[in-house]
Amino acid sequence: xxxxxxxLLHGGHAGVSILELQDVDVFYGDFQALFxxxxxxxxxQTFAVIGANGAGKSTMLKTIAGxxxxxSGRVLFEGESIDHVSAHKRVGMGISMVxxxxxxxxxxxxxENLQIGAYGGxxxxxxxxxxxxxxxxLKPLAKRQSASLSGGEQQALAxxxxxMSNPRxxxxxxxxxxxxxxVIKRIYEAMEALPARGTTILxxxxxxxxxxxxxxxxxxxxxxxxxxxxxxxxxxxxxITAAYFGM
Amino acid sequence: MxxxxxxxxxxxLGGLYALFALGLALVFGVMRLVNLAHGDLGILxxxxxxxxxxxxxxxxxxxxxxxxxxxxxxxxVLQRGLLNFTLxxxxxxxxxxTFGLSIIIQNGLxxxxxxxxxxxxxxxxxxxxxxxSNQIAVGWYPLxxxxxxxxxxxxxxxxxxxxxxxxxxxxxxxxxxAAELVGIDNRHIYALAMxxxxxxxxxxxxxxxxxxxxxxxxxxxxxxxxxxxxxxxxMGSLWGTLLGxxxxxxxxxxxxxxxxTGWGILCGxxxxxxxxxxxxxxxxxxxxxx
Numbered sequence: 001x002x003x004x005x006x007x008l009l010h011g012g013h014a015g016v017s018i019l020e021l022q023d024v025d026v027f028y029g030d031f032q033a034l035f036x037x038x039x040x041x042x043x044x045q046t047f048a049v050i051g052a053n054g055a056g057k058s059t060m061l062k063t064i065a066g067x068x069x070x071x072s073g074r075v076l077f078e079g080e081s082i083d084h085v086s087a088h089k090r091v092g093m094g095i096s097m098v099x100x101x102x103x104x105x106x107x108x109x110x111x112e113n114l115q116i117g118a119y120g121g122x123x124x125x126x127x128x129x130x131x132x133x134x135x136x137x138l139k140p141l142a143k144r145q146s147a148s149l150s151g152g153e154q155q156a157l158a159x160x161x162x163x164m165s166n167p168r169x170x171x172x173x174x175x176x177x178x179x180x181x182x183v184i185k186r187i188y189e190a191m192e193a194l195p196a197r198g199t200t201i202l203x204x205x206x207x208x209x210x211x212x213x214x215x216x217x218x219x220x221x222x223x224x225x226x227x228x229x230x231x232x233x234x235x236x237x238x239x240i241t242a243a244y245f246g247m
Numbered sequence: 248m249x250x251x252x253x254x255x256x257x258x259x260l261g262g263l264y265a266l267f268a269l270g271l272a273l274v275f276g277v278m279r280l281v282n283l284a285h286g287d288l289g290i291l292x293x294x295x296x297x298x299x300x301x302x303x304x305x306x307x308x309x310x311x312x313x314x315x316x317x318x319x320x321x322x323x324v325l326q327r328g329l330l331n332f333t334l335x336x337x338x339x340x341x342x343x344x345t346f347g348l349s350i351i352i353q354n355g356l357x358x359x360x361x362x363x364x365x366x367x368x369x370x371x372x373x374x375x376x377x378x379x380s381n382q383i384a385v386g387w388y389p390l391x392x393x394x395x396x397x398x399x400x401x402x403x404x405x406x407x408x409x410x411x412x413x414x415x416x417x418x419x420x421x422x423x424x425a426a427e428l429v430g431i432d433n434r435h436i437y438a439l440a441m442x443x444x445x446x447x448x449x450x451x452x453x454x455x456x457x458x459x460x461x462x463x464x465x466x467x468x469x470x471x472x473x474x475x476x477x478x479x480x481x482m483g484s485l486w487g488t489l490l491g492x493x494x495x496x497x498x499x500x501x502x503x504x505x506x507x508t509g510w511g512i513l514c515g516x517x518x519x520x521x522x523x524x525x526x527x528x529x530x531x532x533x534x535x536x537x
Contacts, residue, residue, distance in 0.1 A: 065428060066427075067424060067427065067428070086432075087427045087428065088427045088430050088431055088432045088433075089430075089432075091428065091429060091430030092430055096428070096429075097428045099424070099425055099428060103422050103424075103425040103428075104425075105417065105418045105421040105422060105425065105426075106421055107417055107420070107421050108414060108417055108418060108421070112414055112417075115411070115414060116411075116414050116415060116418045116426075116429055116431075117429050119411070119415055119418075119429050119430045119431055120429060120430010120431060120432075121429070121430055161429065162428075162429075164429075165429065165430060
């Protein structure tokens with residue numbers, strides 16, 4: 001409850017969106033995955049995007065990260081269009097993504113994965129030591145090849161790697177997928193430390209339960225469109241269920 | 248006939264093959280690119296060094312250094328301006344493009360230098376040798392090439408393991424898209440990988456040009472030897488290229504001694520096929536790169 005209050009405060013004073021999508025259409029070849037998506041995220045907020053498999057959530061994150069390009073519409077970061085900026089340069093602007101399936105670098109050690117996370121990033125508070133502080137489980141594994149880690153350890157490493165670039169906006173894609181509930185709980189607890197450092201979070205989840213406890217705002221995606229948007233406490237679970245399944 | 252001496256010569260010849268194989272393994276490891284022009288690029292370096300010695304009258308050492316620097320630049324531009332566009336969905340594209348490049352280089356060299364066999368002259372170094380016993384003598388020059396091969400492999404391996412850029416090479420090799428998401432520009436990394444590869448093959452080409460005669464059609468032979476060394480060593484293993492090169496070198500030299508000069512290369516191929524049959528993934532089978 002305390003967290004949500006802090007989020008509202010942030011929302012109150014900021015007013016300026018750190019991220020804004022304006023009528024974004026994204027295609028895979030002839031297949032349209034996103035239809036005129038518009039929403040904005042305020043600085044310091046935790047913004048959750050929920051929806052069923054194939055609703056276009058990951059596509060939306062990849063578009064913000066620059067891996068995919070919108071066919072029409074604009075993506076604004078701190079009020080400026082970033083549609084011409086390639087993915088690797090967006091990291092330097094302060095956008096960092098934790099991709100679906102963790103995607104840690106298997107031939108690198110845990111420590112090297114973190115080091116490489118700072119490759120194109122900004123300078124700031126996050127370094128190897130502060131990531132180990134956030135995820136103490138990673139520290140004893142520092143010299144291990146990351147391919148040998150468990151799913152939960154890899155997920156913590158993937159988040160730590162993303163933080164190493166000192167992002168202003170973190171994009172989290174399905175961080176709970178395939179993990180044990182106790183591990184998911186720990187990862188979400190760690191995430192709650194980020195807004196206090198001024199980091200904005202845009203998190204995508206199929207699993208609604210955990211994400212609604214940390215989100216200041218939630219949007220539900222259905223078949224490439226936003227079916228519902230609001231603050232979690234204003235939305236009834238019936239609203240969410242209806243928007244999620246399209247009933 | 249002294250077998251110890253012969254095996255020793257084969258081992259040292261393996262150093263030369265390793266120099267050709269190293270760049271091939273690096274490029275395959277970082278970007279899964281099979282460069283069929285690799286051997287010709289080595290021969291191109293030999294001709295550039297030759298031209299600098301003959302036309303610009305530079306000493307061999309300086310012309311070699313200039314050639315190596317030039318090949319770094321050629322590698323970067325070649326990858327960034329051409330080969331990067333062949334990577335992606337279709338695996339056959341880089342093969343077709345580098346095959347074409349191989350033909351272009353060979354014919355370009357033919358026009359510029361004619362089909363005559365050439366050689367780079369390293370003076371007294373070429374024939375000097377250390378006599379270990381009555382029966383065993385090691386040439387200074389083959390020994391130098393072998394040491395250069397070891398130093399080259401160690402340097403590239405150290406670069407990959409220890410430097411920030413080297414880790415970016417490995418990260419890109421592991422997962423190109425995830426590497427982009429930490430701010431790595433893969434087009435730049437690929438271009439640097441090709442640049443480093445051409446530095447190593449330039450060293451190999453110059454070493455070859457001093458050791459033996461060469462002409463514009465020499466490249467493909469060395470490409471095949473390099474492939475055999477890489478595959479025997481284990482795709483993606485840099486030290487494996489040295490072992491693969493040594494096995495190939497020893498097989499060739501021993502074969503030539505046992506069955507006659509013409510049989511040496513065939514023996515090399517036979518041993519390669521044998522290794523492929525018995526250990527298809529090579530001596531140092533590793534699933535990840537470099």
